[in-house]
Amino acid sequence: MLLEPLLNIVDLYCERDERVLFEGLSFGLVAGELVQIEGANGSGKTTLLRILSGLSGDYEGDVFWCGESVEKVRDDFFSSLLYFGHQPGVKGMLTPVENLQWYSAIHPALLAEKIFPALEVVGLKGYEDVPCHSLSAGQNRRVSLARLYMNTAKLWILDEPFTAIDKSGVAAKERLLADHVASGGSVILTTHHDLTSCGSVTKINLDQLMGT
Incomplete structure (x- = not known):
């Protein structure tokens, strides 16, 4: 039985300084899934996370939360994020x-x-x-x-969460991500860190999407 996506991204398009960062970007995120966004510096990883977090409206396409446009369910979306x-x-x-x-x-x-x-x-x-x-x-x-250890949000969107953290902190963060996903939470993140200890990871490479 296929799970319905919590977050669904449909035909997303974004450009900056007359350069297309990504186009035709579509994917869904289900409960218990970890998605890693990959790509070279400047490929639009942080821009994508800001769009998905509602911090940037500079895009075309649709973002849905639990089957509804995020514009229609903003309060529920932001309380879950x-x-x-x-x-x-x-x-x-x-x-x-x-x-x-x-x-x-x-x-x-x-x-x-x-x-x-x-x-x-x-x-x-x-x-x-x-x-x-x-x-x-x-x-x-x-x-x-520390906010990650205080929260009950279903969806975590994390931009380089392993930056400036020592080895023990990295191990603790890996366990936290694995526990969150195992309990039915979902994660979208950017990182250059190896996430094999966090279980199954879905990878989306923006460079490959644009053919670079």
Whole structure:
């Protein structure tokens, strides 16, 4: 029995600076699936993730959530989505706890009661009340990653989530992705990291799509 896609992308077209990034891009994402977007730098990987996350409307084509246009079910879609961008998205004047409290206040899928356990998991126990401008780039990345341990969102869209993370952090992230997919969650991500330990991975190469 074939599963109906949670997220369905139909005939997507996008260009930047008079250069076509991708066209005719269609694929579906079902519950329990991990999709890895591949391609050279500048091929449009981050642009695609921003489109799928609702952060960019500069495209043609259709994006459906549970069979409905995302434009018609925006509230349900965004409450079911966690987007992790290429930049940490951490406010330097706030502490890790304050940053995560702010995120949980604006996103219903992030549970505030999990802030301290999440910070401990990502290796920031003892740094909860240190202003983030005093932390290293890797530690700030961990503050942002802590959101993944707080959330109940079905769909994760992650842009290079393994950047600036040490070996132990990478292993923990691999387990987290595998657990999320095994529990019926879905993931779309970009990464140069080998994801074989995360189970079955569907790969979409934007370079091959454009014949480059």
